[in-house]
Amino acid sequence: MTSTDNLWLQKIAADPGHSQWYIERFRTMAARGDDLGGEARMIDAMVPRNARILDAGCGTGRVGGHLAAAGHRVTGVDLDAELIAEARSQHPGSHWQVGDLSTINLPDRFDAIVCAGNVMAFAGPSQRADILRRFAEHLTGGGRAVVGFGAGRGYEFDDFIADAEKGGLFPDMLLSTWDLRPFTPSADFLVAVLRAA
Incomplete structure (x- = not known):
């Protein structure tokens, strides 16, 4: 059961076509030649070759797909089954699964966790601390989580850092x-590189 205060789920409930709109938006950006790989380039520079990477809130697999193409072993998790279907279609070499980041319990431990695309701001306030705790539990020794989201989305940066700690x-x-x-x-944007205690 996922949290009812999750803003992404609220968007889907209000507009059942929202996920398809999101998919088409990124297809259009890719066709236009927009740079959609910046997050992946940063993560790729942080990890060894053939690293295990969790794309948390992976959406259509945009970030994880770039990382897989660079030779990493990618697992992606997202609440939205439509976005996961698109990830599986576009990036078939990786493992994509529907799941709630606040309750995940994966068998693997990861060299890096990347959480891009304002995922933490879309997560419900009741989920955020649990998501960050799950990230800590899924890192290898020396692994890092990298979380990025924008200001003005209902999650103050100081509150995020406090929840992470x-x-x-x-x-x-x-x-x-x-x-x-x-x-x-x-x-007006934060990219936090976090290590587990």
């Missing part, structure tokens, strides 16, 4: 973009 994740580095620009108090 309660869940056993501590900042190694805070950035304001996926291309490694430093985080500042005026930043």
